[in-house]
Amino acid sequence: MRKISTFVHCEYHREDGRTLLRTLVARAGLLAVLLAAASVCPAQVKDFTARLETKRGVEVTKIAVDDFTVKSGSFILSSDSTTVVRVADIVRADLDFSPFYDVVLPDTFYMRHMEMSAMTLLGWSQLGAEYVARGEAEFSGAELTVKYKLFYSKSGIEFARGSFKSPSSNFRRLAHKIANEIIYYLTGEQGIFDTRICFVSDRTGNKELYLCDYDGANIYQLTGNKSINVSPSFSPEDRNILFTSYMRGDPQIYQYDVVSGATELLAAYPGVNSTGRVSPDDKLIVCSLSRDGDSELYLLDRSGKIKTRLTYSPAIESSPCWSPTGSEIAFTSDRIGNPQLYIMDKDGINVRRLTFLGNYNDSPDWSPKGDKIVFVSRVNGKFNICTIDVTGENFRVLTELGNNENPRWSPDGNHVVFSSNRSGTKEVYIMDRFGNEERRLTTGGGNTNPAWSGHGQ
């Protein structure tokens, strides 16, 4: 059974200027050492400097993942040994994506200097890694079992262990589950490495929905109706994906059943039906309908029947999302002449304006932690991903390059998925909630409108 270890990692600390400076000085010292070793391991130095830039502003704990071993005596194919290497690599990439952990890589310069053939726990400790994960793989037929252990590097004490079994072809998911459990042991929070992202791609010539793992692997096409499909969102427990589709001509709200693969029409009122999002208790849908002449927000029951009209304004009301408790709704309105974010109670009263900076704020998504809203803001003519506290304080711009759109939180509230045209084509990216650790998930262009699943079943 899972239990939180006694080594539960404390809540992170934001660095103030002084500690940041100290860290940078400390890192610069290490950088100098590594630069001296540049001729030995240039890749290492490049990796390190990249991290120096990307993890700025957040204090991180270092963790190492040893190369996984293969259980002695088990017969493996060369493809199996590749799998073992890849499992460890995926675990490293997952842990490194956490905003609060940095993965330390084996340092060949250090190992040569210490005359080591493999990294020891003490060696990892000297490279700064507080925790070390070790794993052993065993193949039996088409099945792969990986047992892992977590050590505290300084004392050498093992403080957690676990084991996962799956068909060896499904090794990516197995690796994600290991990383999830490691993060759970370290932080007490469920990791997001076994989650999925739904997005829109026009790779077939039509805008269809696709599903992929959080890291962009295992892309799978969900719809094939050859029309326009946009604005996907997951229902609680990830049972359904709601989306807006033009498959019958007008924009209407549908839901895709993840288990059966069936698609069901939910809202087909006259005019626009768009942006359906299911409440956290799975009982209501908030959406925008233009049946009364202009775009207003409505609550529907789970079958799509109108329960309440929430807004009454001649302006545009769009892009609704639920607070994690389901008691409030954030949305966009251009009632002052340009789009701004507002929050109201779920019965439509107590409306208050959230954003006052800039003249284009839209696409809100409420953090599962409840404290922040991520949204798009036009700053100097460029669209950027920003966060703001639900109190209206701490407006923070997370992106710098290109135009960025459609931010959606990860289920742990530590990461954001969004789309950007920074590379020249529209692609889906993920980053942590400080704007660090940006990773591109898609290639080939025309990839937009991502939504992050929950923790799933």
Next chain:
Amino acid sequence: MKKFLLIIGLIAVMVMIYGCHKNTPVPVEQPTPVDTTPAPPPPAPPPPPQEPAAPEVKEADFMIVYFDFDKSNVRTDQRVALDKNAGIMKNFPNINIEVEGHCDERGTVEYNIALGDRRAQSVKKYLIDLGISADRIKTISYGKERPAVPGTGEDVWAQNRRAAFRIK
């Protein structure tokens, strides 16, 4: 142009000859072709004497209406286009239209679907004010999903912020 007029003239002559000899049809001598351009076939049966064939109206006859960024009001310089479109609808009372509202690529999917809807609605309202019956006008918003011109930049955006007319 001269060739075209010549061909028209020849056809007119042929029709007249054909009409004159309706009761005792005689083979009409084929005129010598003026050039390699194939002459249009002579209209064998005379046009029915009752109402003249209803002139066709094409979607391309309707003018596209353009909008400002994040705006859905009909610009004064776009009224001419809408007045012309209303004129077509009055001349062809049997056709119904669908007004498509479109946006440029900037801004979010959801907001642009709402904005495109407002653009289509404001065109519909303008047409109704000009006396066109509301039930002849359907609206649909494509948001920013169907740009007329791919690419980026103000020239492209200006062409994509539009309301287009479709005959239903």
